[in-house]
């Protein structure tokens with residue numbers, strides 16, 4: 009029995025002459041809140057799509073709890089849940105109906121569904137709007153109901169692609185607390201972000217990707233030790249490790265998006 013939940017082995021995606029994801033290998037452990045950090049275009053979404061069975065790797069392997077996603081997708085997909093960067097929800101369903109739909113797909117027990125739904129809607133302050141149509145929701149609310157849908161059936165592993173974009177600071181904090189609680193209870197979260205502060209504040213370990221290649225991976229303490237900078241912020245470390253223009257853009261975006269609008 010291993011405590012590894014997500015395993016990438018030489019995972020590669022080639023588009024024409026360019027490698028969107030270039031020979032990436034690492035493991036994510038059970039109960040971990042893993043941050044996959046990199047600037048726009050680094051290869052985060054492409055990697056996640058290969059891990060969840062939406063995009064076939066050019067080479068390499070994606071394993072979920074020891075099951076190869078591309079050899080045995082039906083088995084591997086039982087364990088996972090996914091929140092895309094642009095959730096495409098059914099606009100003519102209410103938030104609650106959407107969650108009921110998810111529960112029916114996963115053949116959830118009625119009592120468990122009710123319990124989980126109430127818990128999640130409360131945690132995300134969505135109770136008041138749960139019976140309104142999704143088309144009336146703000147981007148942030150759509151994001152939150154998509155996250156509720158991904159959590160309601162209690163997945164072993166939750167993949168989130170840039171989940172904090174469009175969330176106001178309170179919702180981002182709620183998300184952090186919810187993910188923390190779920191991971192402490194044994195769920196694994198694999199979350200991409202281009203915002204340094206989000207990775208730094210939310211995640212147990214952080215893997216940094218740029219131009220399709222992994223630059224480094226570790227806990228904040230390990231990343232700091234790597235640079236011999238006990239007081240270094242992730243921003244300092246990131247710039248030291250990369251130092252490119254794209255990475256500088258990422259720093260600036262961080263301050264712009266930190267106060268994303270919602271509701």
Ligand SMILES: Nc1ncnc2c1ncn2[C@@H]1O[C@H](COP(=O)(O)OP(=O)(O)O)[C@@H](O)[C@H]1O
Nearest residue numbers: 023027028046047048049050051052053054055
């Ligand atoms: N369908 C595609 N065809 C060609 N190039 C693509 C395609 N999808 C992504 N790319 C390229 O792959 C690289 C990684 O993209 P992506 O994984 O979306 O990055 P990120 O999610 O980190 O912003 C980018 O250079 C992007 O332009």
Ligand SMILES: [Mg+2]
Nearest residue numbers: 052053054093
């Ligand atoms: Mg992306």
